[in-house]
Amino acid sequence: MNHRFHDRDWVENYAETITTRRPERVEAFAHIVKQVQALESDSPTVIELAAGPGLLASALLDGVDGLQYVGVDYSPAMVHFAENKMADYKARCQFLCVDLRKENWAEGLPTQVDAIVSNMALHDLDELKFVEAVYQKSAELLKPGGLFLNAELVVKPESEEDVDGGKAKVGWHLEVLNGLGFEKIECPLDFGHYACIQGHCGKG
Template sequence: MSGFVGAQHEFHDDEFVRGWASRFEPTAPRIQLFDMILAEVEKLGKADSHVVELGTGPGYMARHILERNSDVGYEALDFSDVFMQVARETIDDLCHRVTFTNADLMTKDWPAKLSKQPDAIISTWALHDLGGQQPVADVYARSYETLPAGGLLANGDFIKPDGTDWEYEPGRFSIDRHLELLREAGFKDPKSLVHLEQNTVDPTAGQNYACLVAVK
């Protein structure tokens, strides 16, 4: 069996965004990814860590992390005002701990828009939407420049699994290639901690995502 894996999004359309957000369920493996990223943030061992999420979307990971760790400060970066409004509604009573930053990850200057230097840059299911390997490589490079020594980059994103006959949209590529791009950005020892919802036989657009982590 073979086919195409990818998705089209209307990030600035209110109806699309609200429909997408209501269909997105925080399933067990998705929560596992959030917990794994939170554990990496906590490993930094820094009180009051400043955590920046790239492509906060409806804010499910943000809410998950803010509820479980009362010390971190959070910066939610997105280029969609509509998604940002949904994130405000999801994060709700915890919004006072969040800085909302409108920036486009396709530009070079998004780090200059951050409110302060992050200790961790995290992301889930967002960077593949930049449309290819080069924009992801650019985000990895900007993240490396922006983080302090010892700072964390954690990217949980859709990948193209090894051994598949299916064609994938260009933003979804192999774990090995992600690790190569992270090394090229300057990170010494990037790792993939897990490959969740593995399916090479009849994959959907919501399956096959990895947790890629790198420390500067």
């Protein structure tokens, strides 16, 4: 367990400083919002995995009219912070305590959703087998054509190692999505260390 995620002061500091420390997030968030805006639904349901303090939630709810948002995270401190931050959007969003390393993590979540997104987070599951399991379950929760978009910290292409804990190279992510039958699989935004990996659910 990563204890800093459970510390209220750490969470507050993370929420206040992360955009300054990682300014490339601004472009990634704009990209994610644009991809969700492009979905056909007038009121898309979006699940965010390991949502943290609600920073992407804020961008999505501000940027997409009618969006219904469900954010999951295993840290009560993160969930508490996000709920307070997004209190004005209560009618359109909820945050739930969910451990994505558990097999039954998707129980109780909406199904046939329009999009599942995540940002700078799934590597914190620490092992790729958990990331892969999350991808697989996400394919089951999405409606046909639904968007899966993981803006993730990745192993740089020039690195000799392909894997670093829960991080992998972009190609690994694309291959997993391909194996799960996703379509229009691509990485349209790539900062080297941080990349948007996405695809549309091909079932149906």
